[in-house]
Amino acid sequence: MTILNADLHCHSVVSDGTLTPEALAARAAANGVELWSLTDHDEIGGQHRAAAAARAHGMKYLTGTEISVTFAGSTVHIVGLGFDPDDDEMLRGLLATRGGREARGREMAEGLAKVGIRGAFEGALQYVGNPDLISRTHFARFLVETGVCADMNEVFRRFLTPGKPGYVEHKWASLAAAISWITRAGGLAVIAHPARYSFTANEEWALFLEFKAHGGLGVEVVTGSHTAAEYVEYAAVAREFGLAASRGSDFHSPEESRTDLGALPYLPGELTPVWELLAHRIQ
Numbered sequence: 124m125t126i127l128n129a130d131l132h133c134h135s136v137v138s139d140g141t142l143t144p145e146a147l148a149a150r151a152a153a154n155g156v157e158l159w160s161l162t163d164h165d166e167i168g169g170q171h172r173a174a175a176a177a178r179a180h181g182m183k184y185l186t187g188t189e190i191s192v193t194f195a196g197s198t199v200h201i202v203g204l205g206f207d208p209d210d211d212e213m214l215r216g217l218l219a220t221r222g223g224r225e226a227r228g229r230e231m232a233e234g235l236a237k238v239g240i241r242g243a244f245e246g247a248l249q250y251v252g253n254p255d256l257i258s259r260t261h262f263a264r265f266l267v268e269t270g271v272c273a274d275m276n277e278v279f280r281r282f283l284t285p286g287k288p289g290y291v292e293h294k295w296a297s298l299a300a301a302i303s304w305i306t307r308a309g310g311l312a313v314i315a316h317p318a319r320y321s322f323t324a325n326e327e328w329a330l331f332l333e334f335k336a337h338g339g340l341g342v343e344v345v346t347g348s349h350t351a352a353e354y355v356e357y358a359a360v361a362r363e364f365g366l367a368a369s370r371g372s373d374f375h376s377p378e379e380s381r382t383d384l385g386a387l388p389y390l391p392g393e394l395t396p397v398w399e400l401l402a403h404r405i406q
């Protein structure tokens with residue numbers, strides 16, 4: 124049976140989403156998702172719950188995560204799919220990657236205090252589901268809830284992006300390490316939402332070349348973070364670099380996310396879906 128409605132990118136309370144793995148599974152199943160993956164940032168603590176919930180709804184499942192990587196001085200996200208969720212090297216690598224988040228969060232709060240926004244660290248913590256994973260999203264929720272900004276987009280634009288008062292430079296995993304953790308654990312590495320990075324054409328080329336050289340095999344083409352024009356653009360890039368294509372909503376929350384689970388267009392037919400290369404890893 125050919126799978127069309129795969130959703131291989133979303134977030135639960137284990138990272139910066141607002142739903143539990145079980146609630147996400149129910150929502151994905153209700154939306155007709157055939158193959159699902161929960162891809163929390165730098166964390167795989169929700170994988171066993173997600174797999175069990177998928178099974179309960181009769182959905183196929185691939186393990187997942189979205190690893191924060193520093194490449195050419197910017198943050199890039201690498202999605203890992205179909206790896207062993209109990210792999211030691213992967214677990215240690217992710218633990219180290221999320222290790223600096225609390226100190227970073229405190230520094231972000233100091234930056235915000237300087238422009239008159241007090242108590243942001245404690246405020247953000249109210250929205251955190253996993254104390255190990257304090258993210259910019261949690262700060263953004265606090266700034267919206269307290270009326271400092273009208274929506275998440277405004278928070279990121281005014282406060283949480285490079286050069287803004289609440290932004291703190293951070294060194295994440297290396298591209299080589301992230302791909303190695305994923306592939307050595309039996310999984311497949313995917314460049315997440317490539318249109319979202321502010322790279323020059325040369326930097327983007329270098330990212331794709333190095334990604335391939337380290338054993339990366341996939342790229343997100345149809346994602347909630349891309350426009351329809353970007354689906355077409357990155358379908359061509361996938362073909363050019365001989366990469367398989369992935370599809371995922373990047374769903375975080377019913378209140379905040381524009382794209383629901385399973386609601387995107389299907390992958391263009393001429394591409395190889397990543398799940399064809401992962402048939403042996405589907406649960």
Ligand code: AMP
Binds near residue numbers: 164191257258276
């Ligand atoms: P962090 O890993 O702490 O740097 O947080 C990154 C997260 O912030 C991403 O995974 C998104 O969920 C969220 N994010 C980034 N930019 C925006 C934006 N413009 N609007 C809403 N959420 C955003």
Ligand code: MN
Binds near residue numbers: 139164375
């Ligand atoms: Mn996120």
Ligand code: MN
Binds near residue numbers: 200316
């Ligand atoms: Mn991302």
Ligand code: MN
Binds near residue numbers: 132133134189373
């Ligand atoms: Mn994501």
